[in-house]
Amino acid sequence: MFxxxxxxxxxxxxxxxxxxxxxxxxxxxxxxxxxxxxxxELMIYLNRICSLDFGISSESGHKVLNEFxxxxxxxxxxxxxxxxxxxxxxxxxxxxxxxxxDTILDSMVTNTSIFFSAIPVFWLAQILISVISVYFDIIxxxxxxxxxxxxxxxxxxxxxxxxxxxxxDNFSSFFNALMHxxxxxxxxxxxxxxxxxxxxxxxxxxxxxxxxxxxAFSRGRSPYFIILHHAIRNALPKIFQQSSSIxxxxxxxxxxxxxxxxxxxxxxxxxxxxxxxxxxxxxxYLLFVGILFIFLNLMxxxxxxxxQYFKSGGxxxxx
Amino acid sequence: xxxxxxxxxxxxxxxVPWWRIFRNSWLPWYAFVTLxxxxxxxxxxxxxxxxxxxxxxxxEFFKKPNITFSFRDGIGKLILGTDDLGRDxxxxxxxxxxxxxxxxFGAATISYIIGMMLGFITSVYSNPVTGSVRYFIxxxxxxxxMIFVFAIVxxxxxxIKNTLWAITVSLVPRFTNICYNLxxxxxxxxxxxxxxxxxxxxxxxxxxxxxxxIRDTLISQYTKGLTMAILDxxxxxxxxxxxxxxxxxxxxxxxxxxxxxxxxxxxxxxLPGLMIVLFVIMxxxxxxxxxxxxxxxxx
Numbered sequence: 212m213f214x215x216x217x218x219x220x221x222x223x224x225x226x227x228x229x230x231x232x233x234x235x236x237x238x239x240x241x242x243x244x245x246x247x248x249x250x251x252e253l254m255i256y257l258n259r260i261c262s263l264d265f266g267i268s269s270e271s272g273h274k275v276l277n278e279f280x281x282x283x284x285x286x287x288x289x290x291x292x293x294x295x296x297x298x299x300x301x302x303x304x305x306x307x308x309x310x311x312x313d314t315i316l317d318s319m320v321t322n323t324s325i326f327f328s329a330i331p332v333f334w335l336a337q338i339l340i341s342v343i344s345v346y347f348d349i350i351x352x353x354x355x356x357x358x359x360x361x362x363x364x365x366x367x368x369x370x371x372x373x374x375x376x377x378x379x380d381n382f383s384s385f386f387n388a389l390m391h392x393x394x395x396x397x398x399x400x401x402x403x404x405x406x407x408x409x410x411x412x413x414x415x416x417x418x419x420x421x422x423x424x425x426x427a428f429s430r431g432r433s434p435y436f437i438i439l440h441h442a443i444r445n446a447l448p449k450i451f452q453q454s455s456s457i458x459x460x461x462x463x464x465x466x467x468x469x470x471x472x473x474x475x476x477x478x479x480x481x482x483x484x485x486x487x488x489x490x491x492x493x494x495x496y497l498l499f500v501g502i503l504f505i506f507l508n509l510m511x512x513x514x515x516x517x518x519q520y521f522k523s524g525g526x527x528x529x530x
Numbered sequence: 531x532x533x534x535x536x537x538x539x540x541x542x543x544x545x546v547p548w549w550r551i552f553r554n555s556w557l558p559w560y561a562f563v564t565l566x567x568x569x570x571x572x573x574x575x576x577x578x579x580x581x582x583x584x585x586x587x588x589x590e591f592f593k594k595p596n597i598t599f600s601f602r603d604g605i606g607k608l609i610l611g612t613d614d615l616g617r618d619x620x621x622x623x624x625x626x627x628x629x630x631x632x633x634x635f636g637a638a639t640i641s642y643i644i645g646m647m648l649g650f651i652t653s654v655y656s657n658p659v660t661g662s663v664r665y666f667i668x669x670x671x672x673x674x675x676m677i678f679v680f681a682i683v684x685x686x687x688x689x690i691k692n693t694l695w696a697i698t699v700s701l702v703p704r705f706t707n708i709c710y711n712l713x714x715x716x717x718x719x720x721x722x723x724x725x726x727x728x729x730x731x732x733x734x735x736x737x738x739x740x741x742x743x744i745r746d747t748l749i750s751q752y753t754k755g756l757t758m759a760i761l762d763x764x765x766x767x768x769x770x771x772x773x774x775x776x777x778x779x780x781x782x783x784x785x786x787x788x789x790x791x792x793x794x795x796x797x798x799x800x801l802p803g804l805m806i807v808l809f810v811i812m813x814x815x816x817x818x819x820x821x822x823x824x825x826x827x828x829x
Contacts, residue, residue: 240685328814333784334806490684
């Protein structure tokens with residue numbers, strides 16, 4: 212048990228060191244060294260990192276950290292809502308198709324998910340914009356809120372900030388911000404839904420073949436009770452392990468989706484930085500997003516292993 | 531019952547090879563035929579029709595597609611209309627398909643070969659060097675591929691060759707991880723231990739005990755990697771990081787023509803997207819069909 216945690220911490224520290232080396236290489240590439248040698252540059256760079264000074268963006272002239280954090284908060288709002296919705300929908304459809312495997316409805320669900328996983332995200336976003344927003348004119352599609360509203364930047368989350376506006380009797384700004392959400396969320400969450408359906412279907416089908424489920428059926432328990440109480444609780448660890456890759460996939464798609472919908476998040480920021488050759492922003496993006504990914508991955512792996520550990524009564528499982 | 535089945539001639543069926551099963555299953559076979567037809571169409575259009583994707587004809591802007599063939603200028607010209615600069619959409623589509631699919635096919639194949647070799651080596655020979663390589667690759671596998679792609683393309687600048695290398699590098703950890711897990715799962719089984727105790731060389735063990743059991747998963751993982759490579763290349767093209775401007779490429783075409791859809795020229799982004807979707811779906815179906823028919827052959 213202690214060894215599990217120790218391995219994860221060592222892996223985390225090694226990966227952070229590699230990431231710091233990568234960003235330092237970016238930094239050295241741009242700057243001409245002059246008289247100082249590489250080691251002094253490394254010490255100066257590490258000192259700056261420890262005081263959280265990541266440099267100045269060459270495009271706008273502001274500090275990189277002050278640009279990065281609001282963008283990260285805005286993106287994470289979109290990503291979290293999209294992952295939660297896709298997890299719920301994916302679990303529902305996946306369990307339905309696992310329980311009725313090899314029937315017509317199951318093949319319909321799986322074939323639809325195969326079809327939707329083949330559509331590129333940016334094309335789907337563009338079609339959603341031009342059909343729903345331009346042709347039928349139902350929901351707005353660009354930016355986070357209509358430019359008529361002046362929302363103060365308290366937390367950075369648009370839904371919270373519109374609720375905190377004082378002196379408003381009607382929630383018109385909140386509803387306006389809410390109407391800007393469905394299209395990006397649909398475009399982002401189609402791919403995770405298909406992945407969740409596939410993972411849940413495999414995992415739950417494997418659990419339902421086990422002996423303890425058959426014994427519970429033979430004892431006369433109702434199917435709903437068995438599925439809720441026994442089957443899903445045993446299927447969850449496997450789903451957790453693979454959901455880290457889904458979260459990373461969403462972080463990748465958010466770059467393309469934000470470009471299409473002009474959402475002011477890290478997606479827009481990184482693409483403009485690459486086009487303007489702004490290395491400071493690219494390096495802080497790599498550093499923070501890399502650390503976040505490793506941390507999430509290790510947390511989810513540790514969670515799955517804790518499930519195993521406590522399920523087997525406290526004995527370490529080999530492997 | 532078992533005794534009469536053993537003696538019954540009709541019960542002892544001959545083993546049906548997997549390509550025969552593949553040919554008899556209707557959906558993968560039709561997908562395969564459609565894919566081959568499309569590839570032949572693209573090849574013939576590029577090699578034999580004289581299509582020019584860069585030629586800007588200022589007299590014909592925004593012509594809608596008309597399927598009635600008009601042979602006045604040559605075979606296949608202006609079938610699918612023109613875009614805002616007067617360039618032939620059919621020509622740009624064919625050349626764009628060639629750029630995208632060759633790039634992604636090359637990236638997927640190279641990364642597959644390198645990844646499989648690394649996976650085999652780290653799994654068969656277990657010593658501290660290969661163990662640390664395996665640890666490193668397992669960490670890299672937990673990243674999403676796009677981070678490496680952005681880092682490499684930022685440093686080297688946008689062009690097709692750099693995209694190819696970037697996507698190759700980002701797909702290698704995935705294949706290595708898959709291959710390592712497969713071979714590791716097979717190494718622990720009893721028939722491999724039995725053959726080892728009989729005194730077989732590692733090559734014999736690999737060829738006759740391990741490889742036939744992982745063949746189907748290997749091929750289906752190749753097709754999945756190919757679809758991932760196609761979607762990655764088009765995403766990079768959409769973000770403007772793939773090719774320079776007059777070169778056609780499916781993602782770039784969708785990005786450039788995004789604003790023109792609002793005035794009613796739907797075919798400018800519908801056609802490139804349709805090509806991507808068709809190719810990815812067909813490759814998925816074919817890969818799934820090959821895996822199922824190999825599975826049915828061995829059972």
